[in-house]
Amino acid sequence: MWGAATAAHQVEGGNHWNDWWEYEQAGRLPYASGDCCKHFELFDQDFDLARSLGHNCHRFSIEWSRVEPRAGQWNDAALRHYGEVIRSLQQHGLEPVVTLHHFTNPAWFTRNGGWQQSDAARQFSRFVERSIEHLPGVRYWITINEPTVLAVQGYINGEWPPLYRRSWWKAVRVLRNLAAAHLAARAAIKKANPGALVGFAHNAQITLPCNPRKVRDRFAAHLWDQWRNRLFFRLLGCRLGEAAANARRLDFIGINYYTRSFVTTDTFGPSALLGRTCKRAHHPEQGPYSMVGWEVFPRGLGSVLDRFSEYGLPLFVTENGIATEDDDLRRVFLEQHLQVLGESIESGAPILGYMHWSLIDNYEWSLGTRPRFGLAAVDYATQQRTPRESARVLQRYATAGRSGGYSDDH
Numbered sequence: 212m213w214g215a216a217t218a219a220h221q222v223e224g225g226n227h228w229n230d231w232w233e234y235e236q237a238g239r240l241p242y243a244s245g246d247c248c249k250h251f252e253l254f255d256q257d258f259d260l261a262r263s264l265g266h267n268c269h270r271f272s273i274e275w276s277r278v279e280p281r282a283g284q285w286n287d288a289a290l291r292h293y294g295e296v297i298r299s300l301q302q303h304g305l306e307p308v309v310t311l312h313h314f315t316n317p318a319w320f321t322r323n324g325g326w327q328q329s330d331a332a333r334q335f336s337r338f339v340e341r342s343i344e345h346l347p348g349v350r351y352w353i354t355i356n357e358p359t360v361l362a363v364q365g366y367i368n369g370e371w372p373p374l375y376r377r378s379w380w381k382a383v384r385v386l387r388n389l390a391a392a393h394l395a396a397r398a399a400i401k402k403a404n405p406g407a408l409v410g411f412a413h414n415a416q417i418t419l420p421c422n423p424r425k426v427r428d429r430f431a432a433h434l435w436d437q438w439r440n441r442l443f444f445r446l447l448g449c450r451l452g453e454a455a456a457n458a459r460r461l462d463f464i465g466i467n468y469y470t471r472s473f474v475t476t477d478t479f480g481p482s483a484l485l486g487r488t489c490k491r492a493h494h495p496e497q498g499p500y501s502m503v504g505w506e507v508f509p510r511g512l513g514s515v516l517d518r519f520s521e522y523g524l525p526l527f528v529t530e531n532g533i534a535t536e537d538d539d540l541r542r543v544f545l546e547q548h549l550q551v552l553g554e555s556i557e558s559g560a561p562i563l564g565y566m567h568w569s570l571i572d573n574y575e576w577s578l579g580t581r582p583r584f585g586l587a588a589v590d591y592a593t594q595q596r597t598p599r600e601s602a603r604v605l606q607r608y609a610t611a612g613r614s615g616g617y618s619d620d621h
C-alpha cells in the first residue's frame with residue numbers, strides 16, 4: 212500500500228471544539244490553526260490529488276471533538292461527514308487507514324483532566340464504539356498516534372496542551388491510560404469487525420550519544436531509548452520475540468520515522484531522563500537538515516524496521532517525510548528512504564505499506580504553517596494545491612506496486 216497521511220487538526224480547519232483550538236484562541240500556543248487547509252470542505256478534491264499521484268491508500272484522522280463536542284452529546288452530522296470521507300476514499304480507489312486519536316482532545320475532556328483521568332480510556336472507547344457503528348467496512352485502524360510524543364510534549368516539555376512541564380508521574384499515568392485506551396478501542400473494533408487490523412503509530416526514535424566516548428552520553432542515549440521507544444510497548448503488555456502474545460494486542464505496528472537524535476545529559480540523577488539533544492555530535496557523516504532542524508538519515512528507516520520487527524508483527528510505515536522548501540531535498544529524501552524500504556522488504560521485513568507525511572502542507576502544531584511537509588504545496592490565501600515534483604518519486608514506486616520497481620532512472 213502506498214499513500215500519504217494527514218491528521219484532522221492539521222488540515223481540516225475550524226476545529227472549534229478541541230483543546231488545541233481553545234488554547235490557540237486563548238493565546239496559550241504560538242500559532243492558531245484557523246481555516247488551515249479547509250480539508251473538511253475540500254476532502255474530495257484532495258483525494259483526486261492523491262489518486263492523481265498514484266496512491267492507493269490514505270491515512271486521515273477522525274476528530275473526536277467534532278463527534279462529541281460536549282461530554283455524552285453526539286454529533287451525528289460529524290459521523291455522517293466521516294462516512295462520506297470514507298466513501299470518497301473508496302470511490303477514488305484509496306484504502307482508508309483511520310486514526311482515532313491524533314493529539315487533539317475535546318476541550319471538555321482536557322478541562323476535566325484529560326488523559327490523567329482514571330476513566331479516560333472508557334471515555335475514549337465510548338467515542339470509538341459510536342464511531343465504528345457509523346463507519347463500517349474500514350479495515351485498517353490506528354488507535355493512537357505517537358502516544359509518547361503526546362506525553363512528552365504535553366507533560367514534560369510543556370509545549371502542547373495541557374502545557375505541563377517535567378510532570379513525570381503525570382506523563383506515565385497518561386501513557387498507562389493511552390495504553391488502556393488502545394486495548395479497549397481494539398477490542399471494540401474487533402467485536403464489530405473481526406477482520407479489522409488495528410495498530411497504533413509509534414514515533415520511532417534513533418538515539419545516539421553525542422559523544423560515544425562519554426559514559427554520561429551513552430547513559431542518556433540508553434534512557435532516552437527506553438523511555439521513548441520501549442515504555443509504551445511494555446505498558447501494552449508487548450514483549451520482544453513474543454509474537455503470539457503481542458498479536459493479541461496489536462495487529463501491526465505503525466512506524467513514524469523522521470530522523471535520529473544525538474543526546475547528552477549533565478547529570479546521572481533522575482533528570483537525566485530528560486536528556487538534551489546536541490547539534491554537533493562527535494559523529495561522521497551528518498546532515499543535511501530539514502527546516503525544523505531534523506537530520507536526514509535514511510539508513511535509520513532500515514534500522515527502526517529491523518528493530519521493531521523483533522515484536523514479530525507486521526509493520527506499516529504510517530509516516531515519513533521532511534519539512535523543506537527545497538523540493539530537490541525532498542526528492543532525494545524520498546528516493547533514499549524508499550530505496551532503504553525496498554532493501555528491508557527484500558530482506559524479508561513484513562511491511563504492509565508506506566505512507567508519506569504529508570499529502571499537503573499543513574499546520575505543524577506549535578510551529579504553525581511555516582514548515583512545508585506536503586507532497587503538494589498549499590497556498591493558504593487561495594487554498595490552491597500544487598503538486599511538487601518530488602511527489603513523482605513516490606508515484607513511480609506506487610505505480611510499480613513494489614519498492615524494488617524503481618530503478619530505471621537513478
Ligand code: IFM
Binds near residue numbers: 218221530575
Ligand atoms: O506533523 C506531525 C504529525 O502530527 C505526527 N508525526 C510527526 C509529524 C511531523 O512533525
